[in-house]
Amino acid sequence: LLFWRNLTQWAGGMGVLVMTLALLPKLGAGSIFLLRAESPGPIKTKLVPKISQSAKIMYSIYILLTASETVCLRIAGMPWYDSLLHAMSTVATGGFSSRTASLGAYNSTVVNMIVVVFMLLSSLNFAVLYFVVVKRTMKLWDNAEIKIYLRLLAASIVLITADLMVSEGFDAMESVGYAVFQVISVSSTTAFVTSDFGQWPEFSQMILLMLMAVGGCAASTAGGIKVQRVALLF
Secondary structure, three states: OHHHHHHHHHHHHHOHHHHHHHHOOOOOOOHHHHHHHHOOOOOOOOOOOOHHHHHHHHHHHHHHHHHHHHHHHHHOOOOHHHHHHHHHHHHOOOOOOOOOOHHHHOOOHHHHHHHHHHHHHHOOOHHHHHHHHHOOOOOHHHOHHHHHHHHHHHHHHHHHHHHHHHHHOOOHHHHHHHHHHHHHHHHOOOOOOOOOHHHOOHHHHHHHHHHHHHOOOOOOOOOOOOHHHHHHHO
16 A cells, blocks of 8 residues: 555656656647646746657656665665655655654664755756756756755755754754755655654744745646746746
8 A cells, every 4th residue: 555655646746647648659739738737837848859758758867766766775774665665755756655754764864865865856857957967968057947946945944954053952963954854855845754843943934834835846746836936926
């Protein structure tokens, strides 16, 4: 049941219609509208001329991220089964865990940091990742949406760290660790937890609530309004 729950979440993370376009390429001119409708966030154009090839590229990135995180978590000491389930949940930014205490059950800083990296990657624009890593035609920092998103995360981490140190009396390293994990977890809408942030000061909770609403970048698996839309609003 746990595997089925995570598998359905993983399949829906990129979008069932995107998977369909990758497997059934001859759907006609309307396939681009299906891709735009199902892809999470505003999509401007196709990655390559063929829509089926664009869908395959998106899923290739998706599968590669899942496989990479599974291996990294196993190396960090997590069992293969738990590693796979948490990797599917992280890349789909759904947050389902095979443990009641979520990642807190493993009490591992290395596991937390691995999950943080992949939550961040999964909340970035997959199209931009393709052009940065595969095509090498642009740099990550060249994308305005990602630039705004990373600045928003950095500012939130600094503010929450300071708030935890002043209001809760945590030491610097502990505050930074909690802030980094929860800011990226909440902003990517994955919602893994290592600390009960419901007990944090109201200032920190309001920042996290704002990040929940904004969500991640367009063309990522993250939920929320999307950074691109919020930037356009302002």
